[in-house]
Amino acid sequence: MSAITPPMTGSIGKTPAAQADERIRRISPWRALLNRPEFGSIAGTLLIFILFGFFAGDSGMFNLDGVMNWSTVAAYLGIIAVGACVLMIAGEFDLSIGSMIGFAGMMMAVPAMFLGWPMWASMLFAFAGCMALGWLNGYLVVRTRLPSFIVTLAFMFILRGLTLVLSTHFSNSTIVSGVGDKLSADPVVHTLFQGTTLHGLFGWLATIGLIEKLPNGEPVVGGLPKVLLWWLGVAAVAGFILSRTRFGNWIFMVGGDSNAAQNVGVPVRRVKISLFVFTAFCACLFGVLQVADVGSAAADRGLQKEFEAIIAAVIGGALLTGGYGSVLGACFGALIFGVVQIGISYTNFDSDWYRVFLGGMLLLAVLFNHYIRSRATTGK
Amino acid sequence: MTTENKDDYILQLEGISKYFGTVISLQDVTLRLRRGEVHCLLGDNGAGKSTLIKTLAGVHRPNKGRYLVEGKEVSFASPREALDQGIATVYQDLALVPLMSVARNFFAGREPMKKLFGVIPVMDMHHAARVAEEKLGEMGIHVRSPHQPVGTMSGGERQCLAIARAIHFGAKVLILDEPTAALGVKQSCNVLKLIHKARERGISVIFITHNVHHAYPIGDSFTLLNRGQSMGTFAKENISKEEVLDMMAGGTEIQSLFNELEGRAAA
Numbered sequence: 001m002s003a004i005t006p007p008m009t010g011s012i013g014k015t016p017a018a019q020a021d022e023r024i025r026r027i028s029p030w031r032a033l034l035n036r037p038e039f040g041s042i043a044g045t046l047l048i049f050i051l052f053g054f055f056a057g058d059s060g061m062f063n064l065d066g067v068m069n070w071s072t073v074a075a076y077l078g079i080i081a082v083g084a085c086v087l088m089i090a091g092e093f094d095l096s097i098g099s100m101i102g103f104a105g106m107m108m109a110v111p112a113m114f115l116g117w118p119m120w121a122s123m124l125f126a127f128a129g130c131m132a133l134g135w136l137n138g139y140l141v142v143r144t145r146l147p148s149f150i151v152t153l154a155f156m157f158i159l160r161g162l163t164l165v166l167s168t169h170f171s172n173s174t175i176v177s178g179v180g181d182k183l184s185a186d187p188v189v190h191t192l193f194q195g196t197t198l199h200g201l202f203g204w205l206a207t208i209g210l211i212e213k214l215p216n217g218e219p220v221v222g223g224l225p226k227v228l229l230w231w232l233g234v235a236a237v238a239g240f241i242l243s244r245t246r247f248g249n250w251i252f253m254v255g256g257d258s259n260a261a262q263n264v265g266v267p268v269r270r271v272k273i274s275l276f277v278f279t280a281f282c283a284c285l286f287g288v289l290q291v292a293d294v295g296s297a298a299a300d301r302g303l304q305k306e307f308e309a310i311i312a313a314v315i316g317g318a319l320l321t322g323g324y325g326s327v328l329g330a331c332f333g334a335l336i337f338g339v340v341q342i343g344i345s346y347t348n349f350d351s352d353w354y355r356v357f358l359g360g361m362l363l364l365a366v367l368f369n370h371y372i373r374s375r376a377t378t379g380k
Numbered sequence: 381m382t383t384e385n386k387d388d389y390i391l392q393l394e395g396i397s398k399y400f401g402t403v404i405s406l407q408d409v410t411l412r413l414r415r416g417e418v419h420c421l422l423g424d425n426g427a428g429k430s431t432l433i434k435t436l437a438g439v440h441r442p443n444k445g446r447y448l449v450e451g452k453e454v455s456f457a458s459p460r461e462a463l464d465q466g467i468a469t470v471y472q473d474l475a476l477v478p479l480m481s482v483a484r485n486f487f488a489g490r491e492p493m494k495k496l497f498g499v500i501p502v503m504d505m506h507h508a509a510r511v512a513e514e515k516l517g518e519m520g521i522h523v524r525s526p527h528q529p530v531g532t533m534s535g536g537e538r539q540c541l542a543i544a545r546a547i548h549f550g551a552k553v554l555i556l557d558e559p560t561a562a563l564g565v566k567q568s569c570n571v572l573k574l575i576h577k578a579r580e581r582g583i584s585v586i587f588i589t590h591n592v593h594h595a596y597p598i599g600d601s602f603t604l605l606n607r608g609q610s611m612g613t614f615a616k617e618n619i620s621k622e623e624v625l626d627m628m629a630g631g632t633e634i635q636s637l638f639n640e641l642e643g644r645a646a647a
Contacts, residue, residue: 244502246491253488256477263475264489265460323479 011172037317038329039370042314045332046359048339056346064211064221066346067200074338075231079333080305081312082231082238083282085330086315087275089216089242091147091255091322092141096133097309099159101302104130104287106166109176109297112183119186127284133159134280138273143285154363155308180295187300193230193292196223227289231331234282239327253276254324311358312337315365324373389451390415390584391436391467391553396445398431405431407537408445409610413553418575418585418594422628423605429588432605433555436586437469438462466552470559472540478531482523485530486512486545509627511548517545519574536567543574547583554578560594572598592628596621604628 017086033039052061060066080097088095107177111117117125137155141148167174184190199222205211206219213219242248253261262268286305291297314320315336316329340358343353388503391413398406406428411418423429435439435447438456446453447464456462459469476485487508509526516523521540523533530538539559546554556575560568574596575585589595595602602619604611604627611627 244496244505246493246503247503249484249488249491249503252480252484253477257473257475257480260473260475260477261488263459263469263471263473265463266489319479323477 020154031322032161034372034375036276037324037326037373038332039317040197040365040372041316041329041336043337043368044336044365048336048343052339052343055101055348056343057348061343061346066342068221068225070338071335072225072227072338073342075225075227075309076289077305077312077337078231078267078334079227079234079289080279080282080286080309081091081316081330081334082235083279084306084309085313085316085318085325085327086238086242086251087279088310088320089255089322089325090272090275091258092138092272092275093152094134094137094279095149095152095306096155096159097279098302098305098307099156099163100130100133100280101287101290101305102163102297102299103133103159104284105291105297105301106176106299108288108291109179110166110170113176113179114170119183120188123288124187127281128134130280130287131245131277132283134277135273137196137280138276141276142269142272158184160299163365165299167299168298175298176298179291180296183292183295189292193226193289195292196225197229199223203258206375227293230285230289231334235327235331238278242327247271254322308337311362314369315362317369319369319373333365340363388414390449391586392446392448393432393442394446394448396432396435396442396447398440398442398465401638404608406435406442407608409605409608410613411610412613413584413586414601414614415584416579416582416596417600418579418587420599421586421588421605422590422592422595422602422624424590424628428510428608429605430557431608433469433557433586433588434623436467436555437461438467438640461489466550467555468546468549468551468553469555470539470542470546470557472557474538476530476538478527479530481527482516482533482541483509483512483526486515486526486541486548490549492611502547515544515548516541519547520570521578534567536563536570539563539567539575543571543578547578547581551583553584553586555588557588558590559587560589560591568594590628592621592625596624 037299061070080101084094084097104126107129108122111122111125112119131153131292137152141149144151160325167176170176180378183194202211202221202223206213211221220318241253250261250266250271253264253266254268258268261271277328283302283305287297287302290301310331313325313330316326316331318325318330337358340361341354344354344357389412391411393409393411396406396411397404397411409428409432411419411421411432421429421432431440435442438459438461441455441457447456448454449467454463454465462469475488477488478601479571480488483505487503490509492504492507494507513523513526519540521537523537530541533541543554543556543559559571559575562647563571572594575587578585587595587599596616599616600618601613601615602624603613604624621638
């Protein structure tokens with residue numbers, strides 16, 4: 001595309017002042033951007049926005065409440081997509097994410113509702129339990145050298161089954177309800193996970209007319225859902241660790257070539273296990289936020305979320321074989337999900353087409369990323 | 381073989397044996413590396429070269445025999461420990477990750493750190509890029525950009541990158557596992573030049589190969605392995621290229637093959 005552009009004077013600018021080498025070819029900023037893993041998902045997001053702007057532009061989808069709607073969906077998925085993405089970069093899968101979400105909810109709800117625990121304690125219990133399970137996943141994978149696909153597939157069933165067992169044992173149904181009230185009464189858990197925040201800012205924006213007001217004078221959107229902040233936080237921390245720290249370098253090495261990583265002294269096992277723990281943490285965060293939002297825990301929560309998380313990571317440019325990907329890309333992948341899932345009901349399309357659309361999107365993303373990557377790695 | 385002082389050896393394997401189950405991989409092998417020499421380890425496939433270097437690198441622990449570094453007996457629990465003693469091994473797979481940049485690969489496992497805002501430890505990518513480019517330049521390799529993926533480099537360049545990396549991180553002993561095996565003529569030549577440069581810097585090199593034409597010009601001494609046993613160590617002045625070739629497994633077989641083929645051509 002940029003073949004006939006004039007001399008690229010302002011190109012990347014990062015090249016240190018080494019002596020000029022006739023074999024150093026200048027790369028245009030456009031090409032440098034194209035070679036980034038997240039490029040596909042950013043382009044995809046733009047495409048989706050243009051599409052929905054065209055088909056649903058005047059439907060209220062891009063009003064503030066509409067935006068909150070789909071960005072909340074994206075945020076939930078984004079949290080687990082970040083976990084799945086980082087784990088995929090390290091060359092492993094976790095198919096138990098979805099079941100872990102349901103199990104986390106149950107681990108939080110059951111002790112609080114039936115064993116008389118305070119909410120904050122059962123919340124901590126859920127996180128500790130999930131991270132221990134994540135550790136077990138990781139330990140089994142690195143210890144047995146079995147594909148993580150199969151080990152975590154087993155846990156996908158084990159945890160889903162346990163969730164059901166717990167639920168029916170304690171509440172005689174597949175749902176544990178009434179958690180919401182108890183949760184709002186607990187200042188710690190409520191502040192951390194429930195509802196929205198930044199009410200002052202939104203109220204102020206409404207008074208200066210940037211947010212529409214309801215007839216009673218309240219702003220249409222009262223605050224920022226906390227799940228969005230969690231998403232941003234998790235993504236920012238994971239993205240920073242991945243791109244800037246030593247541990248991030250190790251993650252890429254472990255996924256790119258675990259043998260090579262071992263030979264240069266990277267603690268491969270420790271890296272992998274800690275990422276399984278991180279993924280479990282993300283799944284638990286999803287589960288806890290969902291319980292806080294819905295006010296109940298149920299045995300079917302998080303069904304198929306593991307696939308959605310992996311799809312978001314792949315759309316975001318993560319390579320199934322590891323060693324390549326980006327947190328930013330995974331976030332855009334999750335955003336695409338949110339926009340499509342919610343946006344389709346704003347259009348005239350039947351929402352049954354949602355999955356068809358996503359499957360097509362995944363295929364397109366994989367083909368596109370494959371093409372870009374083979375160009376990037378062969379330097380053509 | 382020599383009457384020199386023991387301390388002249390930077391690295392010694394004395395009567396090493398290594399078994400894998402019922403398989404005898406190495407039997408009573410002795411290898412002594414002098415300080416600052418290029419020592420070629422020659423042998424055909426299955427001669428035990430890989431086991432020997434993995435023993436040197438700390439991957440395997442020998443079942444019998446002694447391993448001495450600068451005259452002191454050692455027993456490495458991991459490759460990391462060998463590395464800490466300055467024994468760096470460049471394996472055939474080079475321990476490079478093709479999808480990662482030159483700079484990140486150069487500092488893999490030994491990332492240069494700085495403090496962000498004085499507290500958060502992060503990788504100093506600027507330093508990594510600058511040093512990687514500079515050190516590769518010293519070795520006569522010019523990369524397009526230290527941020528390019530290693531996957532875009534040629535096999536010879538990758539080999540040189542791996543060697544330059546080992547040298548930069550203070551290798552006293554460099555163990556090179558068939559560095560020229562997959563390379564073309566010119567690229568092999570570059571790698572041999574690099575080995576010579578390493579020797580000039582006082583680094584001792586163990587050069588594993590089955591190619592006598594690469595080993596003979598650069599080597600100072602030669603140890604031949606055959607079916608897990610050492611056939612002896614020879615200084616360059618005591619042995620000719622043809623003798624080395626003959627001694628390697630298949631030397632005589634190759635000779636008879638040559639004779640046969642020549643006979644056929646004459647007929």
